[in-house]
Amino acid sequence: MEISGPRGTRDILPEESYLWQKMENILHQAAQQYGFSEVRLPVFEHTELFERGVGDTTDIVQKEMYTFTDRGERSITLRPEGTAPSVRSFIEHKIFTKAQPTKWYYMGPMFRYDRPQAGRFRQFHQFGIEAFGTSDPDIDAEVMAVMVRIVKTMGISQFQLHLNSVGCPDCRPLYRERLIQYLTPFERDFCGDCKQRFHKNPLRILDCKNPGCQEAVKGHPALSDYLCDRCGQHFEQVKNTLALYGIDYVLNPQLVRGLDYYTKTAFELLLPDLGAQAAVGGGGRYDGLIEECGGPPTPGIGFAIGLERLLTAAQKQNPEAWQASYSPVDVFVVTAENEFAPDACSLLEEIRGSGMKADKDYLSRSLKAQMKFAGKTGARLVIVIGEEEKKKGYFVLRDMKLHEQRQIPADQIIDEIKSILVKPEEEQYAE
């Protein structure tokens, strides 16, 4: 009881990893349907990339990064998010010289030094997409469409897409000024954090959860009233295209994403029954980020979705599809006497060669114990080899689900198990 993994880490054991594979298949497929291609990026980067890319006023950079000095005296950070590394790769490989836009997706572990709680880990997993090189509002809607499609395909029907526009460097300063004007009388009532935010990033006060701050913010001027023409038109077009796609959304003027780089479109996917961790995914447009990171001026938009939370939500809302039940094998070969082990081995290889999952006992157990073990693996079929069978050239094929068995001539056994296992789809779903 002394050995355990580091705080905030988690092992995904076989009964669960099977569900992750199922989820990952959905993610790959959804992204590819919309024309996104996978990039696989390193899990660590130069610390500076995140300081620049994520923004050094953010909580992520200020208190949540796993940063260390490597043996070459370089400051290295385990990636806390996927956008900055994607941007780095886009610039490094001069992808901007190719035909645009560039549509990428990624998935993998992210790291944040936070205190663990329900739905929050120090190593967690995200899926994300990035579209570089176009500021067409249609791509904003498309990015959200990918997110919504994923959630729906997972069998999640209870969710909300919150949408806002946070403006651009042309119009946000004006709004910021108005907001400061409005908030000034309330300054002394703010919580400690918001007193800081008031000077550094007053927009963040809007989504503070502190009741006192919320009260103060109630009648605040809406950012949407201060958007410049370009941002306003962009926002309208995004909403039009979303409508075209049949995607429902909730306009949320309070939505201000935590990362510094967002411009124009900002959105968040909320799930009601995840408690404190209702935010499953979020994203937005970041038209200044690529330039900020040293690339040519290039617009971009993306989102990231938390996979632990996504899976938890799916299990809650669609338990039939996401319960942990998995059979590692289709066929289990059992021997009446230990001496038939060689026959079992060659039969196994034949079954595996035909594309089915098969296994046997490796502990010299009694026939009864082998049967018991076979039952525990969840194998649909058991093949029995013994004296009689070997002499007369047949196998006993037992169907564990139907609780019945038959004698099958040795040369027909492969075809026979195939015909049982490869059944019409409704048979499999009936389980």
Add this chain to the structure above:
RNA sequence: GUGGGCGUAGCUCAGUUGGAUAGAGCACCAGAUUGUGGCUCUGGGGGCCGUGGGUUCAAGUCCCAUCAUCCACCCCA
């Protein structure tokens, strides 16, 4: 970083105002069933009672510390 809850078998938990070899269910192994799983019955293995200190004739039980874990806040995914 702040606050709260909880640490007894692989898992879920009992354990009386401190008192004798620390229990149950599930799980695991074996047998009842001399060639067959799921049900039933019988038996078996398995506990530094999180760790360190203290109080006491005596600590799983009381006190202190520490670690782990869970939940919430901040923030996020």
